[in-house]
Amino acid sequence: MFLGMPEMLKVLVVSYDLSVLASAKRMLQDNFHVLTADDGETAVSLLADFSKVGAVVCDTKASNMSGPEFLEAAAKVVPDATFVLMVDPTTDVRPQRMDGRSPFWHCVEKPVDARTILALLDGQISGADKPPGHGFSSNSDDENVRDALSKTDPDVQFNMLYQPRICTASGRVCAVEALVRWENPALGAIPPATFIPVAEQSGDIAWITDWTLQTACNAVRDWTDQGCPAIPVSVNISPMGYTDPRFIGLVANAIRVAGIPANRLELEVTAGLSLCGNKKASATAAALRDLGVRVNIDSVVDQGLPDSTLTVENQACLQRGDKFIRRVTGKDPVSTLQAMLKLGAKMGIKTVAAGVETLQHAEFIRKLGFDQMQGFHISRPLAQGDLAHWIQSRASA
Structure with a gap:
């Protein structure tokens, strides 16, 4: 066992799209211990099996439950975590909680870029005040890289x-x-x-x-x-x-x-x-x-x-x-x-x-x-x- 070495915060990423999982892992792995799952039931099991999960990033869809459904289940297991819901920018209506109350998650638009997702998670983990509904805008850096x-x-x-x-x-x-x-x-x-x-x-x-x-x-x-x-x-x-x-x-x-x-x-x-x-x-x-x-x-x-x-x-x-x-x-x-x-x-x-x-x-x-x-x-x-x-x-x- 290594002593005196800080344990990195765990982040769980859930999506039915395997390319989204792999991309998220690449973006986050240098700063977090990244767990991934492509269905809600497996993801909930991971939350129960791994301690100290500090953030959950979820797609709007998983293979056996919706993103909001999963996040509500996840919040019962890790209530103090930061929750992020990735949504399709073509979706007009942002997903809501099943009980009609205000969402406790942060909605972000896909595709998610590395700089913004890291800023969001780092800010939430360090206590920065970022209101729900904070979304991802077109990133000029990505445009520069593409060009x-x-x-x-x-x-x-x-x-x-x-x-x-x-x-x-x-x-x-x-x-x-x-x-x-x-x-x-x-x-x-x-x-x-x-x-x-x-x-x-x-x-x-x-x-x-x-x-x-x-x-x-x-x-x-x-x-x-x-x-x-x-x-x-x-x-x-x-x-x-x-x-x-x-x-x-x-x-x-x-x-x-x-x-x-x-x-x-x-x-x-x-x-x-x-x-x-x-x-x-x-x-x-x-x-x-x-x-x-x-x-x-x-x-x-x-x-x-x-x-x-x-x-x-x-x-x-x-x-x-x-x-x-x-x-x-x-x-x-x-x-x-x-x-x-x-x-x-x-x-x-x-x-x-x-x-x-x-x-x-x-x-x-x-x-x-x-x-x-x-x-x-x-x-x-x-x-x-x-x-x-x-x-x-x-x-x-």
Whole structure:
């Protein structure tokens, strides 16, 4: 157990739309411990199982109850939480409480941008006075990002960094994660949590996915040519990119052009996206299996999914990270990690702890029994050439 490390506030996001869940997780994960659910009953169970949920963000619809119905049920479990209802801007009438009283939630219009949702939650948590009905207006920053994306040459403005993942027992490098970065001349450094949701809405996500896959696969080829061990590269995939009809073609082309075996590429997807009965996502998983490409499932325990929803033929590992490891301070986070280890053992696939940033973290993860770990304690994200030198120096040590 880690002592003296503040536990991040939990936020529960509920929506029938899996892309909304994944986008919300990306926007909030650096500041909050994010739980997600795609139906009201599962969400209420999560509220009962996890302590100290400080905010609940809900869509107007869930698979078995409306947003207002869920929020009223949630308020009975966590009455002191902040409640946010996401509404469609085309809806003329804002949802009301079933008893006719004034809503206790804050209505916000979709699409929800990262800066405003963070400001709302931070303000509510710190006691700022923001009245119900506060909505999201068109964000000029999003427009600037959208315009910049339409004019961007990724080979000039985009950059890829790589963070190694090691075997917990042996310390050998077993994979690297590709991390895309964007430096725009006018806007400066723009993090993926900001530009990926905009790209999903604008349609630019397809070429970003294409560039990311090809760049990562080319790096694998170059490392092999330089005598590095045959290790796979893991690429994060946007929910909309994953279900795009063109996605499998992009993956196959990247592998073919780079001339690498398919098993040298891993794709990292959110558990709620790939495992919840989404037909498009299921078809994509089957096609990836046929190609020989494996999948990393991120944050599976947080999703509240039963084991029976998991398919394992082409899964590489289960991963837990998103600033989670550094805030393991009490019973709930530790039990979550233990549940993940149990699930990985049951499924026969490896478990990964990301966000390992100190020796204390590493020792804790090693004692728990995770198969692999990744984080600044191992190495910061490195440029392609620097990573090759890092791997070679580690192998010769």
